[in-house]
Amino acid sequence: MSENTSSVHPRYHGLDKERDAATRVTVIGMILDAALGIIKCIVGALFHSQALIVDGIHSFTDVASDLVVIAVMKVSRQAPDENHPYGHQRIETIGTMVLGSILIAVGGALAWDNILRMLAGGVTEAPEWPVLAAAVVSVIGKEWIFRYTRHIGQLIRSDLIIANAWHSRTDAFSSVIVVLSTVGAMLGYIWLDALAAIIIAVIVGRIGWQFTWDSVRELVDTGLSPEDTSMLTDTAMKTEGVRNVHELRSRRMGHDILLDIHLQVRPEISVSEGHHIGMQVVEGMRKQLDNIRDINFHIDAENDEDAMPTSERLPTREEIRALLADYCDALPPQSRIRLHYLRNKVHIELMFELPFSDSAPRAADIEAALSDYAWFGSLRVWYSAPH
Template sequence: MPTRSSTVPGDWQMPRQDTSTTDTRAAHKVTLVGAVLDSILGVAKMIVGYAVGSAALVADGIHSFSDVATDAFVLAATHFGRQAPDHDHPYGHGRIETLGTLLLGSILIFVAGGIAWASLSRLIEGVAIAPPGPWAIALAVVALAGKEWIFRYTLRVARRIGSRLLEANAWHSRSDALSTVVVLVGLVGAQFGIEWLDAVAAIAVGLLVGHIGTSLLWDASRELIDTALPEDEQRGMRSLAQRVPGVRSVHKLRTRTLGGQVLLDLHLVVAPRVTVSEAHEIGNQVSRELCREYPRLADVTFHIDPQDDSNAPPPVKLSGLPLRADIEAALERAWGDMPVWQRRIALDLHYLDNRVDVSLYIPLGERHDLDTQARELRQAGEGLEWLGWLRIWQGPGKA
């Protein structure tokens, strides 16, 4: 016979300081710094490129300006993606950052294809590059240093605040730095008459940028389809939850990520007759322990089970047991003329093993043969198929 367990769901969010606004400001600051740097470098590259007749340097300047548009998109996505949950988005807006990461990953792949194709065409056609002179080479070196610095700065902030979108933008800056490497190789090669170095280096850079873009697309896609955390992290969470006093076992542990944060659902098996409030506090303690150990946990939803229902059919596929109102009506019909039922002061119901255990409380101090009265109640209730254990207690009962 399938096992039915009553479940008390709970939802627990880690009390924490308002770090969302601070993280958003940090993301905006590093993105604005990158936008200013891209604008300055774009203007300088185009001016010097036109002055020395370097088409590669002019193209690299246009690439820098395209990064400014990407920076503007990142600003908007981090602003809206890190807003607090609202009525329409109870889990927050983290998916906006995920979609932004998908877009930036796609842009990187597009840029990689463009770099590789253009360079391969130049290599096949044997396009000549005029000697650019020392000023163009010096500007390329400065641009390379600037883009590498903004890449490292952005990546450091992205990992500190857990933003995949900002990390994707950092790698986009690195792709610009790598394209500048290609330009620099081409400029130096043209200066010394080795023009084919530009095309070969560009093809290699294109492959590298494409690999980065593909990796970002893959990670963002996994997040969109609610891929679970690695198995070792899930085992650690389960082990930690089982060590909390009052928890007998843990099952149906499920995880997913949302904009760099982790959401967790799990079932906790506790003693079958503890009070609802005690069981719920056990769940709260599990949540506190988990959130302290795993800082990325933003939301924990736990279900309290009086027994392990991991192999039981879904509740919607079971016939269901009667609830209190129907049970009291059925017991009234069966026991209504019995004095012990008439003198009851409380009634507890426990849903266990696909049955309903009944605990009947009568006033303290009265003299009763409880065993005899329990047998009489059992005989009168023989037609109640759902009736499990039957107990009579003397005392004030439970609230």
């Protein structure tokens, strides 16, 4: 028995608000990035700072990433539809990967250009004090937008918005490097400006690699950490009615977690009790990790990891009912049959709504007749007076 516990998750009721919040913080950041990029490139060109120019280009990559974020968030925050029953969060993952790839390319190009410039002895003039002022303004502005963007990203649980926040933080770090290198260059160590440009470019590329690698891991359905998997397994095992847990599989979709799990319960319980036990497991797991969106649980009557799974070739209910009708002349109209398919055997329970008498079907006779069948496991017969 398999169950999907949340085909429509409550989170989707707030998708419009999440999308609006993400768009608003991204537009604010984009305006700030554009202003800082223009200031840093102009000041760097006028006052001899290659590091500040690279830092300005870094700010313009923030503008490009902001445009990617706005476009992706518009699509990825749509509710599930017929073609995308799990939602559209993977589009956000692809957007994060594109953003990371852009950063790797920009960082690599800038680093290579400044390495050649440094080796060729192209650093001849020291930067001037406006470079220092522009870098300080950038540090303050980027640190503020980082904190604001990260807060919104955590609030709406968006890896893409959080990634964009950290991209802003790298711009603040790079501006700090510009401040330090400018002070050093003004004191006579002119080569520090080119070195700072290389360091900033490497930082940009490293952040891009981290974004890209995390996105690739998600797209190939990398599961939860061993620690989280063990925690969820323990939670299921502690649930009343669960005998064993196996095949706990997980994957991510954006910030959300999707789980599949097999729960072994006592074979004689009803379908509804098995479902109830599964729902208790779901509740316990969601208390451990609040970003679990869907949990598909399969109820097992036996541990199919330790033995060969029960064959689908065993007789069906109608086939067994036909056999029983032959040996009981005719099954009483109010009779009920309960079947247990365990260890490639069929264990039968017959419930007759009639008192036991000499004319009633006898368990020993039925069992003797069925014993020649290889699939037959056991038989129990119940008699009760009709209500």
